[in-house]
Amino acid sequence: MTEHFKARTGRMARRGGFAAAALMAMTMLTPASSVAQDEQETITGVMHSGLRVLDPIITTAHITRNHGYMIYDVLLAQDEDFQPHPQMADWEVSDDNLVYTFTLRDGLKFHDGEPVTAEDVVASLERWGEVDSGGQQIFDVTDSLEATDEKTVTWTLSEPFPPMLQVLSKQSARPAFIMPKRVAETPSDTSIDEYVGSGPFVFNEDEFDPGQKVVYDKFEDYVPRDEEANWMAGGKEVNVDRVEWVSMSDMMTSVNALAEGEIDYIEQVEVDLLPILDANENVTVERRDPLGYQTIGRMNFKHPPFDNQKIRQAALLALSQEDVLGTMIGNPDYYELCGSVFGCGTPLEDETGAESLLEGGDPEAAQALLDEAGYDGTPIVLMQPTDVASLDDQPVVAAQAFREAGFEVDMQPMDWQSVVSRRASMDPPDEGGWNIFFTNWQLPEVADPLINPMLNSRGDSAWFGWPDDEHMEDLRSQYVDAKTEDERKEIASEIQAYALETVNYIPLGQYFMPQARRNNVVDMIPSPVPVFWNIDKE
């Protein structure tokens, strides 16, 4: 404590200014920190969740993926038509479709100043390929993956893998981010502890407060591509000095802060609160993501009663998308009925088999099927997360619909993290397992049979619910082997029909989370991933 400070606080205390002295004393409790950032062009945004996990390969959490796009770059990236384009590298494919040669473009540098080399790319792809389902399939048919010189990566396959470029360029659920070799050598089940990328922003480690605040500074040495930005593809031109993601646990506070100009951007606004922002002339509310989210119900194939296809069909017949989405979102501007497991607005959209879902459900038919299947009244354990606004309504609506159709329902409220843990349990429902839960996906995560996690039907190694279905796996293999776009679409339609016939999962339609921004924040790319390149602050 300085002498000056002691003298001042002492004088104040003597004068009876106890409060003032105490307030001054408080100043001692906080270390001096960052310099004011006023002179820098900063965008402050409230994102859908706080960032806690910094390794975009170990987790598929959206916020970590978004963080990945800030600081890392990818070899290839998709445009709004899901078509792959060069991002860090151009590619050539041999005539027999077995050898892919990727050439890194000039000027690529990591944030520590080192150039990006082919060896970094190989190490990153190997780590990604250990955990990503699409990556695993590529590595299943890989003969060799090597850095043939500083800038060239040669990937040799033992048999053709037509969706190779699609998988390598996928934009969600674990994109193949490129890291320095020393970081990428971290085992894939261990989180990385160095956050150096070659992307358009640098992670500001000093100011990182997990779950609360993350700061990104513009990477001055980043060289964007010349093409215009289009979703994840094209030039990543950064026009601001600094981006701050702050987390606010109270949506009402975020909305008020945006209205008052204390922040610039909210990634997702609850539809209920839109009237407050609609009335504010300084704020624009819009759909950024043209495709939105698919909300789904997933049953457990391992245990009765949903091990029985007829009972699964009864559950599907009992549900109405309009009831679910109407309760969940309310405002029809922000939801859309859609019976396709690949989502609507995507290249593989097809709604075969979803008629009852789209037409308000059919409880009588559901009841008849239950009788036919000999349902014995065993209660179905339905997990209801109560702490996530986008997940707490589906279970309530579904439970009522199931009861009307003749199911006994045991709805168990819990926090989302309990759902996440419990759904991994293969035990019977009365011993800590479950029968059904609901979740949401961004459309690019379900848009094709290879990526869609639910369609994987390899029993115990499939996604939670563990369907064991050889025919579905056969159809997925056919999709992988299909040579033309038409052929792929035809097989996808078969998968759609078969998925709804076997009730692999129940697609409950699409919804959109509007974003809100101050009017002076412009040129944001309308993509499923909120990105901060291209964007400008006037």
Place this chain on the structure above:
Amino acid sequence: MLGYIIRRILAVIPVMLIVAIFVFLMLRLSPGDPAAILAGDSATAAQIEKIRTELGLNDPLHIQFITWMGQLLQGDLGTSLISKTGVVDMIANRINPTINLALMTIIISVLLAVPMGVAAAWRHRTWVDYLVMSFSVLGFSIPVFVIGYIFMAIFALGLGWFPVQGYRAPTEDFFGFLLRAILPSLTLATIYVALIARMTRASMLEVLGEDYIRTARAKGVKENSVLFRHALRNAAVPIMTIIGIGFALLIGGVVVTESVFNIPGIGRLTVDAILARDYPVIQAIILLTAGIYVLINLLIDLSYTLLDPRIRY
């Protein structure tokens, strides 16, 4: 006195040990799995299992406990399972806003509540008393978040006097700190003003009926002096207890206010850590909170000797 302080500090050790065992077991026995949270939505059961093993969560419970205690004895609170950040750093970042908010709340509460309680006792069964008591009931009854929103609507959105949310460190920008801390402190203070005013009134009423007060008045001592020198000083022990407990409660109980006003404090860190099942962080926060409780109780006990010379340890 020194012997007493040393004995009290030594008594902290078994208390903290019991808290540590209890917290450790409660967390391990409650549902939830940090590995599943870390892995994200599309991870398969096999991937989650690998991460569990890597994090050491598949080790037998006693091994996990011994490892943690070993670290703790070396002053190492561990690393967050989720963000890989040091727990000490995480808490250090978040403790200042909470302590500053709690201090400011207590200062406002004491400055408002003690005179209110004294006035209510002095003008017992008059409109002053009824007004103070009505406020007290109201202060207790309205949930903190409602008060927060009302203050925000009036003073931030309506009149524009204060920012809606946020926090500034007082060292960085003292005026900015005050501007942002006033609404959350007032919000939190409402319930404490109610509590302390009630306690002051009750305690003062008891003292004002004593013979020495009558004697003081009979001697012609000024009413101000009777109230604040003779009565309040003797009524101070229970009031001090309430203030001390209030401060301790504030450290752990500011979650809602921190959420409403977006203050990056320890309350929100606790909730986040619990929702993410981040065991090392939860364990550290609970140990820290328990330590603060014990320390504040000791300080309250010691303050009695200053307030009442008859009390000696």
